[in-house]
Amino acid sequence: MKSKLLAAIWLLALMSAIGVAAAPPRTNRSTEPVVRNSAEAETMRLEGEKRFRANCGRCHTAPQKFPPRMMATIIRHMRVRATITDEDMRLVFFYMTQ
Amino acid sequence: MSCRRRSSERPRAGTLIPRSRKVLFFLFFLSAAQLLAQTTESDRTVPILTGTAGYFNFVTAGQNQLDAQINPVVLLPLGDRWLVESRAEFEGAFQRPPDGGTYGGMVSKNLDYAQVDYIANTFVTVTVGRFLTPFGIFNERLYPVWIRSLQQDPLILPLSAQSSDGMMLRGGFSVNTRLNLNYAAYVSTISTAHNNLQSNRDAGGRMGVFLPGPRIEFGASWQKLLQDQRTNLFGLHFAWQPTWLPLNLHFEYARSYQGSGYWVDGAYRFSEVVFWQKTMRHLEFAARAEQFFNGQISPDEAEALGLPGANTREGEFGLNYYLHDGLKLVGSYGRQFSYAGNFNLWTAGIAYRFAVPLGRVAQ
Numbered sequence: 001m002k003s004k005l006l007a008a009i010w011l012l013a014l015m016s017a018i019g020v021a022a023a024p025p026r027t028n029r030s031t032e033p034v035v036r037n038s039a040e041a042e043t044m045r046l047e048g049e050k051r052f053r054a055n056c057g058r059c060h061t062a063p064q065k066f067p068p069r070m071m072a073t074i075i076r077h078m079r080v081r082a083t084i085t086d087e088d089m090r091l092v093f094f095y096m097t098q
Numbered sequence: 099m100s101c102r103r104r105s106s107e108r109p110r111a112g113t114l115i116p117r118s119r120k121v122l123f124f125l126f127f128l129s130a131a132q133l134l135a136q137t138t139e140s141d142r143t144v145p146i147l148t149g150t151a152g153y154f155n156f157v158t159a160g161q162n163q164l165d166a167q168i169n170p171v172v173l174l175p176l177g178d179r180w181l182v183e184s185r186a187e188f189e190g191a192f193q194r195p196p197d198g199g200t201y202g203g204m205v206s207k208n209l210d211y212a213q214v215d216y217i218a219n220t221f222v223t224v225t226v227g228r229f230l231t232p233f234g235i236f237n238e239r240l241y242p243v244w245i246r247s248l249q250q251d252p253l254i255l256p257l258s259a260q261s262s263d264g265m266m267l268r269g270g271f272s273v274n275t276r277l278n279l280n281y282a283a284y285v286s287t288i289s290t291a292h293n294n295l296q297s298n299r300d301a302g303g304r305m306g307v308f309l310p311g312p313r314i315e316f317g318a319s320w321q322k323l324l325q326d327q328r329t330n331l332f333g334l335h336f337a338w339q340p341t342w343l344p345l346n347l348h349f350e351y352a353r354s355y356q357g358s359g360y361w362v363d364g365a366y367r368f369s370e371v372v373f374w375q376k377t378m379r380h381l382e383f384a385a386r387a388e389q390f391f392n393g394q395i396s397p398d399e400a401e402a403l404g405l406p407g408a409n410t411r412e413g414e415f416g417l418n419y420y421l422h423d424g425l426k427l428v429g430s431y432g433r434q435f436s437y438a439g440n441f442n443l444w445t446a447g448i449a450y451r452f453a454v455p456l457g458r459v460a461q
Binding site for chain 1: 142143144146181183215217235240245268269270271272278280281282310313315337346420422424453455457458459
């Protein structure tokens with residue numbers, strides 16, 4: 001009974017995940033910062049690296065760079081888990097997807 | 099003298115009264131289903147199956163324990179502001195009987211969290227469901243085996259409940275460029291019907307200050323049990339990552355009627371060593387010192403909660419070798435001192451972090 005309940009919860013979560021994955025991707029307005037030129041991009045990248053080291057490095061070593069769609073999910077997860085700020089989230093996302 | 103049990107095997111504190119677990123999980127999945135209808139507009143996020151896996155040998159007072167575990171995490175982003183996330187823990191701990199024979203033991207299953215997060219605005223994220231109790235920093239942030247620098251649980255970890263079922267408000271925001279604040283406040287309901295989904299009726303919170311310049315974080319936690327003895331639990335935490343040294347320092351203190359104690363640990367990465375750089379930059383030295391003081395409960399009650407039965411001191415140090423960022427070999431030695439007896443703690447193993455997209459990742 002206990003195992004069935006746990007299995008059912010996980011099955012439901014996985015089915016939901018696959019269902020959402022089947023949807024066509026749209027533009028992410030919430031995470032991706034607006035960049036106007038290459039100088040601004042470089043500034044943001046440097047600032048993003050700084051924020052990455054300050055926030056993420058407090059708990060774990062630097063992970064590899066994931067594809068942007070994965071990174072967008074991971075950064076949202078980390079925003080909740082590590083209570084990082086909105087601005088830090090955007091800059092770290094920018095740095096990790098360059 | 100027994101092997102220290104990992105948290106998933108520890109019973110919860112306090113007497114539990116049967117109540118609304120079914121309602122809670124019904125609400126959780128109802129929310130997920132409703133969100134699914136509106137979120138298939140999931141922008142450029144993609145659901146992910148991630149998590150950790152590990153295999154360890156824990157030798158405690160000469161007794162070997164084989165520990166194999168996998169902790170899958172499902173991340174399901176919905177729309178721009180929602181996230182459904184869940185982590186389960188499957189852990190097999192096998193020991194040889196005292197009189198010899200083959201290894202045997204149980205495989206424990208535990209649902210650490212299954213929560214729906216709504217990022218309401220810059221300041222507030224609303225979380226509903228089963229979540230990791232935000233007390234101190236270890237339980238929420240440092241628990242996964244690929245993150246923790248030493249694999250033994252801190253002695254004071256069982257003082258706070260590991261998971262709670264209820265609702266939480268949390269967030270982090272900048273006050274100015276030199277100061278960030280973060281907080282979490284929650285209420286939890288009693289859940290007893292399922293061994294792997296238990297929680298206590300309590301309320302609590304955590305407040306933290308982060309100084310991005312010197313990379314210092316400090317804060318305090320509080321938890322009030324709203325059942326049985328209605329006791330309080332207080333905690334302090336501190337983290338520092340110096341900018342001039344590849345060093346990570348963490349500290350936690352907790353105090354309740356069940357006991358009190360602290361742990362402090364540091365992890366130094368040999369990335370700046372000038373010799374054997376190819377090898378040394380993958381190597382990390384970790385050390386921890388900790389102490390536990392008995393509270394107002396009997397030694398038997400303490401051990402039933404996973405706490406030491408007597409005042410205890412412990413020191414531990416070890417080496418981690420990162421084969422790559424998500425895969426590391428670990429080895430450590432520690433010694434525990436208490437009136438109940440002194441003994442050695444040896445750990446050797448491997449920890450792995452995986453992440454797999456559950457959908458297309460191409461732009």
